[in-house]
Amino acid sequence: MATELAAAPTPVWQSAAYTLYHNAVVQGEYTARAVSRTTLTSNYQSPTAAFQSPRVSFKFSLNGHDNELPPGQNHLFVAVAHEQTPILETPLIVFGQVYADPTETPATTSLAPNTLLKIRLDMRPVLADFKRQGFYTLYNGQQLYKDDFKHVFVTGDTAPLSWNFNELFGQSEVELHDTHGDGIYEVTLRLHASSNAPATLNRWQQQLNTSEFPQYTSDYPLLDALYNLALEEAKRAVESDGTFRTGQEWAGVWTRDISYSILLSQAMLQPEVAKTSLLRKVTSDSRIVQDTGTGGAYPCSTDRIIWATAAWEIYVTTGDEEWLKQVYPIIKNTIEDDELVAYAASSATAVVQPSQATEHSEGNPVGRLTNLVRGESSFLDWREQTYPEWMQPADIYESESLGTNAAHYQGNKVLALIAHKLGEPDVARLANARADRIKAGINQHLWLPDKGYYGQYRYGRVFQQTSPKSEALGEALAVLFEVADEERSKSVVAHTPVMDYGVPCIYPQIPGVLPYHNNGVWPFVESYWGLAAAKTANETAFMESIAAVTRPAALFLTNKENFVASNGDFAGTQVNSSVMLWSLSGTLGLVYKGLFGLDPQAHGLTFRPFVPHALQGTRHLTGFRYRQAILDIELHGYGNTIRTITLDGAPLPQATVPGNLTGQHTLHIELANEAVPVASQHKVAHHVAPITPSVTYEAGWVRWTAVAGAQAYQVLCNGKPVARTIDTSFPVPSPTVYTEYQVLAVDTHGFESFASEPLLIDVEKVRYVFEFDAACPPSNEACQGYTGRGVVETSTSVNQTVSVRVDIPVSGLYAADFRYANGNGPINTSNKCAIRTLRNGEQFLGTVVLPQRGAEEWSNWGFSNAVLAPLLEGSYVLTLSLERANRNMHGEVNHALLDHLQLTRIQ
Numbered sequence: 001m002a003t004e005l006a007a008a009p010t011p012v013w014q015s016a017a018y019t020l021y022h023n024a025v026v027q028g029e030y031t032a033r034a035v036s037r038t039t040l041t042s043n044y045q046s047p048t049a050a051f052q053s054p055r056v057s058f059k060f061s062l063n064g065h066d067n068e069l070p071p072g073q074n075h076l077f078v079a080v081a082h083e084q085t086p087i088l089e090t091p092l093i094v095f096g097q098v099y100a101d102p103t104e105t106p107a108t109t110s111l112a113p114n115t116l117l118k119i120r121l122d123m124r125p126v127l128a129d130f131k132r133q134g135f136y137t138l139y140n141g142q143q144l145y146k147d148d149f150k151h152v153f154v155t156g157d158t159a160p161l162s163w164n165f166n167e168l169f170g171q172s173e174v175e176l177h178d179t180h181g182d183g184i185y186e187v188t189l190r191l192h193a194s195s196n197a198p199a200t201l202n203r204w205q206q207q208l209n210t211s212e213f214p215q216y217t218s219d220y221p222l223l224d225a226l227y228n229l230a231l232e233e234a235k236r237a238v239e240s241d242g243t244f245r246t247g248q249e250w251a252g253v254w255t256r257d258i259s260y261s262i263l264l265s266q267a268m269l270q271p272e273v274a275k276t277s278l279l280r281k282v283t284s285d286s287r288i289v290q291d292t293g294t295g296g297a298y299p300c301s302t303d304r305i306i307w308a309t310a311a312w313e314i315y316v317t318t319g320d321e322e323w324l325k326q327v328y329p330i331i332k333n334t335i336e337d338d339e340l341v342a343y344a345a346s347s348a349t350a351v352v353q354p355s356q357a358t359e360h361s362e363g364n365p366v367g368r369l370t371n372l373v374r375g376e377s378s379f380l381d382w383r384e385q386t387y388p389e390w391m392q393p394a395d396i397y398e399s400e401s402l403g404t405n406a407a408h409y410q411g412n413k414v415l416a417l418i419a420h421k422l423g424e425p426d427v428a429r430l431a432n433a434r435a436d437r438i439k440a441g442i443n444q445h446l447w448l449p450d451k452g453y454y455g456q457y458r459y460g461r462v463f464q465q466t467s468p469k470s471e472a473l474g475e476a477l478a479v480l481f482e483v484a485d486e487e488r489s490k491s492v493v494a495h496t497p498v499m500d501y502g503v504p505c506i507y508p509q510i511p512g513v514l515p516y517h518n519n520g521v522w523p524f525v526e527s528y529w530g531l532a533a534a535k536t537a538n539e540t541a542f543m544e545s546i547a548a549v550t551r552p553a554a555l556f557l558t559n560k561e562n563f564v565a566s567n568g569d570f571a572g573t574q575v576n577s578s579v580m581l582w583s584l585s586g587t588l589g590l591v592y593k594g595l596f597g598l599d600p601q602a603h604g605l606t607f608r609p610f611v612p613h614a615l616q617g618t619r620h621l622t623g624f625r626y627r628q629a630i631l632d633i634e635l636h637g638y639g640n641t642i643r644t645i646t647l648d649g650a651p652l653p654q655a656t657v658p659g660n661l662t663g664q665h666t667l668h669i670e671l672a673n674e675a676v677p678v679a680s681q682h683k684v685a686h687h688v689a690p691i692t693p694s695v696t697y698e699a700g701w702v703r704w705t706a707v708a709g710a711q712a713y714q715v716l717c718n719g720k721p722v723a724r725t726i727d728t729s730f731p732v733p734s735p736t737v738y739t740e741y742q743v744l745a746v747d748t749h750g751f752e753s754f755a756s757e758p759l760l761i762d763v764e765k766v767r768y769v770f771e772f773d774a775a776c777p778p779s780n781e782a783c784q785g786y787t788g789r790g791v792v793e794t795s796t797s798v799n800q801t802v803s804v805r806v807d808i809p810v811s812g813l814y815a816a817d818f819r820y821a822n823g824n825g826p827i828n829t830s831n832k833c834a835i836r837t838l839r840n841g842e843q844f845l846g847t848v849v850l851p852q853r854g855a856e857e858w859s860n861w862g863f864s865n866a867v868l869a870p871l872l873e874g875s876y877v878l879t880l881s882l883e884r885a886n887r888n889m890h891g892e893v894n895h896a897l898l899d900h901l902q903l904t905r906i907q
Contacts, residue, residue: 012220012614012615015500017501017568018547018568020222020547020550020551021222022220023222025550025551027044027551027555029043030043030044030045030555032554033222034221034222034225036221036225037221037224037225038205038206038228039204039225040203040204040226040229040554040557042200042201042203042554042555042556042557043202044200044555044556046199046572047567047569047571048571048572052191052192053109053158054078054079054080054105055076055078055079055101056078056079056111056117056156056157056191057074058157058158058161059073059074059154059155060093060152061153061154061165061168062138062149062152063144063150063151063857064826064854065165065827065854066384067140068095068096068139069096069098069139070140070694071389071511071692072512074098074156074512075090075098077090077119078103079111079115079158079191080109081112081116086116087116087117087118088116088117090118091120092120092121092122093121093122094121095121095122095123095126096139111191113193114190114192114193115190115192116188116190116191117188117191118188118189119187119188120186121152121154121184121185122183123152123178123185124184130149134146135784135859140390142860143785143859143861144860145783145785145859147783148857151169152175152177152185153168153171153176154176154187154189155168159191159192159193160174160189160190160191161174161189163513163574164574164575165828166382166826166827166828169826173187173189174187175187198571200555200556200557201557201558202557204229204557204558206229208236210231210232210235213231214622214625215622215623216591216620217619217620218617218618219617219618220617222554226550226553226587227588229553229557229558229559231269233579233584234266234269234270234584234585234588237581237584238270242272243273243276243277244257244277244581245581246580246581247561247581248577248578248579249577250577250580253280253281254281254291254292255289255290255291255292255304255306255307256292256304256306256379257581258274258278258281259278259307260306260310260524260528260582260585261524261581261585262277262278262310262314263310265585265586265588265589266581266585267313267314268317268600268624268625269588271317274314275323278307278310278311279326281307283889283891284891285333286329286333287330287333287334287887288304288307288308290831291304291889293376294376294381294393294827295392295393295396295827295833295849295852296393296822296824296825296832296834296851296889297833297888298888299341299342299374299375299397299835299847300376300393300394300833300851301376301381302342302374302404303376303404303407304334305335305411306407306410306411307331308331308410308411308414309407311323311331311414312414312417313600315418315602316600316601317600317626317627319659324418324422325422328415328418328419328422331411331414331415331418332415334411335411335434336885337885337887338373338408339434340837340847340885341835341847341885342373342375342847343374344371344374344441370458371437371441372400372446373400373404373408374397374398374400375396375401376399376404377401377403377471377474378401378404378406378407378474378477379403379473380401380473380506380517382574382828383396383827385510385518385574386456387399387459387754388692388757390692390756390757392851392853392862393833393852393853394851394863394864394865395459395460395461397849397851398460398461398464399459400441400457401458402446402456402471402474402475402478405442406442406481409438409481410435410477410481412431412432412434412435413481415427416431419431421602439483442454442483443488445466446458446466448466448468453470453475453491453492453495453496454470455469456470456471456506457471459755460719460758461740461758461866462718462740462815462868462904462906463720463740464719465755468752469508470496470497470507471505471506472496472504472525472528472529473505473525475529476525476528476532479492479532480531480532480535489532490538490679492536493532493541493681494541494682495682496682497682497684498541498544498681498683498684499566499685499686500683501548501551501563501564501566501567501568502521502523502529502548502565503521503525503526503545504520505517505518505565507684507687508689509686509687509688510689511688511689511690512691515564515565515574516562516573516575519565520562520563520564520565520573521563521564521565522561522583523553523562523580523582523583524580524582524586526549526586527545527549527586528586529545530542530545530548530549530590530594531589531590533681534593534640536679537640537676537677538681539610539612539613539678539679540678540680540681542594543614544681545590546594549587549590551568552568553583556570559579559580559583559586560576560578560583561577561580561583562576565686566686592621595609595610595611596609596619596621596633597609597610597640600626601656602659603659604656605657605659606654606657607655607656607667608640608655609635609640609642609669609671611635611637611638611671612638613675615638616637616638617636618636620632620633620634620635621633621635626657627660627661628660628661628662628663629661629662629664630664630665631657631664631666631667632667633666633669635669636668636670636671637670637672637673638671638673639671639673640671641671641672641674642671642672643672644668644669645667645669645670647665647666647667649666649668652667687749689751689752689753690710690745690746691707691745692745692756693707693745693756694756695756695757695759696759697732697741697759697761700732700734701730701731702715702729702730702731702732702743702759703729703730704728704729704756707745709745709747709748710745710746710747711726711746712724712745713725713727713728713745713746714746715730715741716744717732717739717740717741724746730743735761735762736765737766737907738760738763738766738905738906739760739761740761742755742756742757742759743755743756763904767902767903767904767905768807768809769787770805770901770903771787771789771899771900772791772792772898772900772901776792777792778790778791779791779792779897781897783858783859784859785861786819786861786899787899787900788900791897791898792897793895793896794834794836794880794897795894795895795896796893796894800881800882801880802879802880802881802898804877804880804901805875805878806876806877806901807874807875808872808873808874808875808876809873811871812906812907813870813871813905813906813907814868814904814906815868815903815904815906816838816866816869816878816901816902817848817863817865817901817902818863818880818898818900818901819861819862820850820897821853821857821858821859821860821896821897821899822850822852822896823852823855823856823857823858824852824855824893826852826854826855827852830852830890831890832893832895833849833851833852833889834849834850834896835847835848835886835887835894836880836882836886837882837885837886838867838869838879838880839878839879839881840876840878841877845867845869846869847865847867847885848864849865850864850896858897861899868906880898882894
C-alpha cells in the first residue's frame with residue numbers, strides 16, 4: 001500500500017539509544033519510516049560526515065607492518081588550517097620518535113573539509129643502519145634488513161588514513177617517497193575530502209520483482225519493508241555465474257560468508273545458488289577451501305568446516321539425496337586432514353599424566369590433550385582486531401578458539417549424520433567420537449563459571465591461558481549447536497555482555513584499535529545471537545536482537561556489514577559494505593527461524609515459533625517452498641507455546657510437516673498468548689581494557705612499564721597466577737628448569753588486559769640449537785640474518801623432507817620449533833602458509849606451520865609453532881616432511897626457508 005502510515009503513539013520497543021515503532025525507528029534526531037511495505041525513507045547522516053576532530057593521530061609503517069611504535073603510542077598533529085597556510089605541514093618527524101603537537105583547540109573545532117597536510121618523515125637513522133650493518137632494529141626487537149625494505153606508509157585515524165595495515169599495499173595516496181634522495185620521505189594528504197564523506201541513501205523503493213520468494217506481511221509495516229529490502233538485496237547478491245556475491249564492495253565467493261548466510265536463510269531462499277556457491281569453494285582434490293585467514297590462510301585459520309553445516313542445511317531443506325552423496329567425501333576428507341593438522345591431540349600426552357590433563361588447564365603446556373581444535377576465531381580473521389599484538393601467525397595457529405571449535409563440533413556431527421544415512425557406520429562412530437571430545441574440551445577449558453559464558457580463546461606459547469573476553473558468534477554457536485547444555489545455554493544468553501546498539505563481537509574492547517571486529521557489531525552475528533536467545537526462550541534478548549538488526553537496516557537503508565558498537569554508526573569502521581550477504585540473510589533468518597521457528601530436519605520441517613509480546617499479532621508467510629511443497633503459513637498471537645497447529649485444517653502431529661509432502665498447502669498456527677518466564681540479559685557500557693604490558697627481565701627482576709588506568713598487575717609463571725601487585729616489578733629466582741613469566745594489567749572495573757608476550761628466564765640452561773646447514777645443501781635464496789652458515793629451502797619440489805640429527809642430554813618433554821622465513825605473501829592475505837609434519841623416525845610428533853611473514857621479506861625471521869615431544873636421552877634423527885595432509889590452500893607454493901631447530905626442555 002502506498003499511503004503513508006502514521007507513527008504509532010506507543011513504541012513497540014525502546015531503549016536509551018533508540019525507539020522502535022510499528023512503522024518507524026527513531027534515534028535522536030534521525031527517523032527511518034516505512035512509507036509503505038516497499039518504500040522506506042531515512043534522514044540519517046553519519047556524525048562523522050558533519051564533524052571531524054582536527055587532532056590527527058598517525059604512525060608510520062615499513063612494508064605494511066605495524067612496526068614503528070609500541071601499541072598505544074602514536075604521533076599527533078593538530079590540523080587547523082589558516083588562509084595564509086593553504087597547505088599544512090608537520091615538523092620533520094624522526095622514525096620511531098613520538099611527536100606530540102602541543103597546540104590546544106576547543107572541542108568544538110572541526111577539521112576543515114579538503115584540508116591539505118604534508119607529512120615529513122626523517123628516515124635517515126634507518127637508512128644509516130642499513131648502510132652500517134645491513135639492518136635496522138625495530139621497536140619490538142625484530143630486524144628489518146635492507147634488502148627487505150620496500151615501502152613507507154602512513155596510517156592513522158583520519159581519512160584517507162586508516163589503521164588498516166592489512167590494506168596498505170596498493171594505496172599510493174598514503175605511501176611516502178624520498179623524492180630528493182636525502183632520506184626525507186614525504187606525502188601530501190587531502191583530509192576530510194568530500195569524496196570520502198560517509199553517506200547513505202535517503203529513500204529506498206523496491207525496484208526488483210521478488211515474487212518468486214516467500215512473501216511476508218504482518219501488523220508491523222517497518223519489519224515488512226525491511227524484509228522486502230532484504231529480499232531485493234538477496235536477489236542482487238546473485239552473480240551471473242549463479243554464485244553469491246559477498247557484498248557490494250566484496251566480489252567473489254568466500255567460504256565462511258556464504259556458509260553462515262546459507263545457515264541463516266539462503267538454503268531456504270535460494271538453495272540452488274547456495275549449492276553452486278558451496279561447490280565453488282572446493283579444491284581439485286575434494287577438500288573445503290580455507291580462502292582467508294592470518295599468515296596465509298590454512299591452517300592458521302581452520303573455520304572452513306562451517307561449510308559442512310551449510311551443506312547439511314541445504315539437504316534438510318531440499319531433501320536432495322544426490323547432494324548429500326556429493327558433499328560427503330568433501331566433508332570427510334576435510335575433517336580427516338584437519339584431524340592430522342589442526343586437532344590439538346599431542347604425543348606429549350605420553351609424558352603428561354592423565355591427572356594433569358584433566359586439571360583446570362591454566363598452566364598446562366600447549367601439548368596437553370585439550371581435545372580442542374587449533375586456529376583463528378571463526379570470521380574474526382584480522383589479527384590486530386582480536387588478538388594481542390605480540391601474537392604472530394604461528395601463535396594464532398596454536399590458539400584454540402570458541403567459535404571455530406563450535407564449528408568443528410557441528411561439522412563432525414554433520415559428518416556422522418551423513419555417514420549414517422549413507423550406510424557408513426564406522427565413519428559415523430568416529431565422527432561422533434571426535435564431536436564428543438571437542439564438546440568436552442570446550443566445556444572443560446573455555447567455560448568461565450565466574451562469568452557465566454565461554455572465554456574467547458586459549459592463547460600463549462608453551463603455556464596457555466583463557467582470554468576472559470566474550471566472543472559473540474562463538475557464544476551463539478555454542479547455544480545453537482548444543483555444545484552448551486540447557487542450563488549453560490540460558491546462562492550464556494543472560495550473561496554475555498550486550499551494548500546499547502547490539503552484541504559486540506568481543507567485550508571488552510582492545511585499546512588503540514579502531515572499530516571493525518573490535519568495538520563492532522555485525523548484524524549477521526546479532527542474528528545468530530537472536531536465534532540463540534529464541535532457543536533459550538529469553539524474550540528480552542530476542543526482542544532486542546530483532547531491534548538491533550532493524551535499526552541499522554532502516555536508518556542506513558541497506559544491510560551494512562558492520563557498525564561501531566559504541567555509537568551505532570556505519571562510518572568509522574575500518575572496512576564496510578552495503579548489500580552484505582550475511583547481514584541481509586540474518587534479517588530473513590530472524591523471520592524464518594526466529595518468529596516462525598522453521599526448523600528443517602532430515603525427516604521434516606518442524607515449527608518452533610517464538611513471537612515476543614511486543615510483536616504480537618498476525619503474520620503471514622506465503623509461497624514458502626519446502627522440498628516439493630509450497631506452504632502458506634498464518635501465525636497468530638505471541639509467546640513460544642503452540643495452542644493449535646493445522647495443515648489444511650487438520651491437526652499437525654509434532655508440529656512437523658513431513659518431508660515427502662507435495663503440492664500447495666495452508667498452515668495455521670495459534671500461539672497460546674502465554675508470557676514466557678522472565679529472563680534478563682547483561683547490558684553494559686562501552687569499555688576498553690588496559691593495554692598489554694611490555695615486560696623485560698634483568699638481574700633477577702621482571703619489570704614492566706606502567707599501564708594507564710591499571711590498579712593492579714597479575715603476574716603469571718608458566719601460565720599460573722603467582723602474584724598480584726601494584727608495583728611494576730617482581731623479583732624472580734634464577735630458575736633451573738623452564739620458566740616463563742607474563743603480566744596482565746587489571747583496571748578499576750576488574751577488566752584484564754591481554755597477557756604479555758611470554759618472557760623466558762635463563763632459557764639457555766634448557767635450550768639446544770641444531771643448525772640445518774650441516775644436514776642439507778644450503779639454499780641460494782638471497783637472505784640475511786640467519787644464525788649458521790646458511791639456510792635450507794623446503795618446497796614442493798626441493799627438500800620435501802629435511803632431516804637433522806639431535807643429541808638429547810637429558811630425558812624430558814621438549815618443545816621443538818623452527819626459525820624460518822616465508823616471504824611468499826603478507827601476513828593478512830594470500831594462501832601460502834607452509835606446512836610440514838615432524839617425525840621421530842616413523843613416530844608422528846606434530847604439525848609444524850611456517851606462516852607468511854611479509855611479501856618478499858626473506859630476511860624476516862620468526863619461529864614456527866612449538867611441537868611438544870617426549871624424548872629420552874640419546875641421539876635422534878628428526879625429519880620435517882611435506883606429507884599429503886600438509887597441502888596448503890595454494891597447492892603449488894608450499895615453501896619456506898629453514899634456519900635452525902631449537903629444542904627446549906619443558907619438563
